[in-house]
Amino acid sequence: MSIEDLESIAQAMVAPGKGIIAIDESTTTIAKRFKAVGIENTEEHRRAYREMLLTSPKLSEHISGAILYDETLRQSAADGRSLVQVMNDAGIIPGIKVDKGAHPLAGCPGEKVTEGLDGLRARLDEYVRMGAKFAKWRAVIAITETTPSSTCIEANCHALARYAALCQEAGLVPMVEPEVLMDGDHDLDVCYEVTEATLRSLFGALYEHNVMLEGAILKASMVVSGAGCPEQADVDDVADATVRCLKATVPALLPGIVFLSGGQSDERATAHLNAMNRLGPHPWPLSFSYGRAMQQAALKLWADDMKGNYAAAQATVAERARDNGRAALGQWEGS
Ligand code: 13P
Numbered sequence: 001m002s003i004e005d006l007e008s009i010a011q012a013m014v015a016p017g018k019g020i021i022a023i024d025e026s027t028t029t030i031a032k033r034f035k036a037v038g039i040e041n042t043e044e045h046r047r048a049y050r051e052m053l054l055t056s057p058k059l060s061e062h063i064s065g066a067i068l069y070d071e072t073l074r075q076s077a078a079d080g081r082s083l084v085q086v087m088n089d090a091g092i093i094p095g096i097k098v099d100k101g102a103h104p105l106a107g108c109p110g111e112k113v114t115e116g117l118d119g120l121r122a123r124l125d126e127y128v129r130m131g132a133k134f135a136k137w138r139a140v141i142a143i144t145e146t147t148p149s150s151t152c153i154e155a156n157c158h159a160l161a162r163y164a165a166l167c168q169e170a171g172l173v174p175m176v177e178p179e180v181l182m183d184g185d186h187d188l189d190v191c192y193e194v195t196e197a198t199l200r201s202l203f204g205a206l207y208e209h210n211v212m213l214e215g216a217i218l219k220a221s222m223v224v225s226g227a228g229c230p231e232q233a234d235v236d237d238v239a240d241a242t243v244r245c246l247k248a249t250v251p252a253l254l255p256g257i258v259f260l261s262g263g264q265s266d267e268r269a270t271a272h273l274n275a276m277n278r279l280g281p282h283p284w285p286l287s288f289s290y291g292r293a294m295q296q297a298a299l300k301l302w303a304d305d306m307k308g309n310y311a312a313a314q315a316t317v318a319e320r321a322r323d324n325g326r327a328a329l330g331q332w333e334g335s
Contacts (some may be wrong), residue, residue, distance in 0.1 A: 001171030006215025007255065009133050009173045013093060013217055014256030017325045018064040019288035021317075022260070023050055023295070024097035024136060026069060033295075037303035047075045052302055053295065054086055056314035062325030065093035067136050067175070067289070073127065084131040095134040095175065096127045098163070102140045111152040114139045117162055124170035134173035136219065137163040141198055143184045143226065148194060153201045161205035168215055175258070175289070177219035178202050182262050185228035192223045192241050199249035213253045219289050220246065221262055222272055235268070239275035243282065252283035259286070261293030266320060267335060269293035270327045277330030287328040294320050 013020060025033065031041040039045055050072050053059075066087060073096055076082050087094050100116035114137060124135065139156035141148045156178060164174035178198045180191060199220075206213065223241040225233045233241070246257060261269040269290055276286050288294075294317065301313035326332040 003168075003212050003215050006168060006171070006173050006212070009093065010215055010217050010255040013064050013134065013173070014258065014285040014287050015064055016285070017329050018062055019290070019321075019324055019328055020065045020067060020095070020258055021053065021059075021063050021294045021321065022067045022136075022289050022291035023053055023072070024067040024069045024095075025291065026101065027071070033299060034303075037300055039303050043071070046071065048078075049299070049302060050075070051077045051083065051086070052310060052313060053298065053317055054083060054090070054092065056318045058318050059321055060091040062318075062321035063092055065095050065134065067095040067097055069097055073130055073132065088131070093133050094131050095136060096132040097138075098123060098127065098135045098167075099137040102138075105152055105155060108147075108149050108152050110144065111142065111147055111149060112140055113152065113155045114159055117159060117166075120163065120166050121170070124166055124172060128170055128172060132172060134175055134217070135163075135167050136175040136177060138177040138179055138219075141178060141180045141194060143181065143186050143190060143194055148198075150197075153198050154205075157198070157201040157205040160202060161209035161211060164206060164211045164216055165209045168212060173215055173217060174211070175217045175219050176202065176206070177260065178221075179260055179262065180221045182221075182224055182227045182264075184226035185230070186226040187229050187231065188223060188225050188233040188237060188241055191226065192245055195221065195223050195245050196249055199245070203249060203251060213251055214255065216254065218250060218254060218257045220257055220259055222259055222264075224264070227263065235271045235275050238272050239279060242272070243276050243279050243286075247283070250284070254284050256285040256287060258289035261288075261290040264293060266293045266297060270323050270332055270335075273324060274327035274330055274332040277328060280330060285328070288324045290324065294324070
């Protein structure tokens with residue numbers, strides 16, 4: 001695959017008014033989401049739930065792609081089509097989470113580094129054969145009194161760059177995700193500083209590893225107040241700080257930036273994206289790659305499926321896609 005091919009996939013992922021739905025929760029993470037709504041975490045439940053999401057009518061009007069977990073990429077819909085086929089038929093680009101999770105970083109108490117580089121080249125080749133067009137790798141940076149260390153930032157950005165280079169070699173668009181976590185009582189300025197340092201390190205590492213920015217996507221966390229901070233920045237402050245931080249650190253050549261929701265409410269995640277786009281035009285499209293902020297309302301309805309809420313769950317996820325698609329254009333009018 002040429003860089004032009006990667007570039008056109010990346011551009012399609014952030015086509016105007018479209019974003020990504022992240023349904024790549026690991027089996028342990030989805031266990032927590034299912035438990036909250038009283039659903040047993042079985043393979044069949046995970047398959048059925050994700051089929052429900054991916055077959056929502058009109059989803060592709062505002063969803064360009066979906067990030068799957070390894071298990072989901074191998075599963076089929078009730079009608080026998082593989083879920084990848086279902087996505088291709090609906091015009092939704094298949095993506096795959098390829099990291100193996102964040103693990104304690106030796107020598108740096110309380111900090112984590114994302115693993116999964118060993119054997120990654122062979123795994124990526126298999127994912128390409130199975131129809132994936134882009135991949136995702138998530139690093140987590142925690143803010144506390146004593147963290148993050150520069151060691152943690154650099155170790156994670158080095159791994160992100162090695163992953164991204166392997167993806168491009170295999171013919172996949174790398175989505176690079178350095179998530180600065182919302183946990184903590186730090187204020188907006190601290191989040192700004194940590195996000196800025198992380199993105200500087202990331203783009204330095206991508207350069208060192210010869211990653212072609214034209215064929216990559218950044219999945220970023222927003223610059224927000226820590227979840228426990230007594231003084232919460234408002235929507236306009238978050239939008240302003242996030243856009244400023246990105247302009248200071250992200251090359252204009254990148255085809256697009258998508259955000260994670262990170263524990264924000266549905267409404268907040270949409271309002272932040274909308275406010276950022278109202279500050280535009282920016283050097284890159286700013287869109288979404290939400291997991292929780294796309295799914296949580298639909299999951300509750302689906303969990304009540306016995307009462308006939310399947311269609312309502314699908315309508316809800318399509319509505320979240322529409323709201324976020326509008327916010328990606330700065331045209332969301334509120335719910
Ligand atoms: P959230 O939007 O729930 O943060 O999930 C997005 C994601 O893919 C995190 O890796």
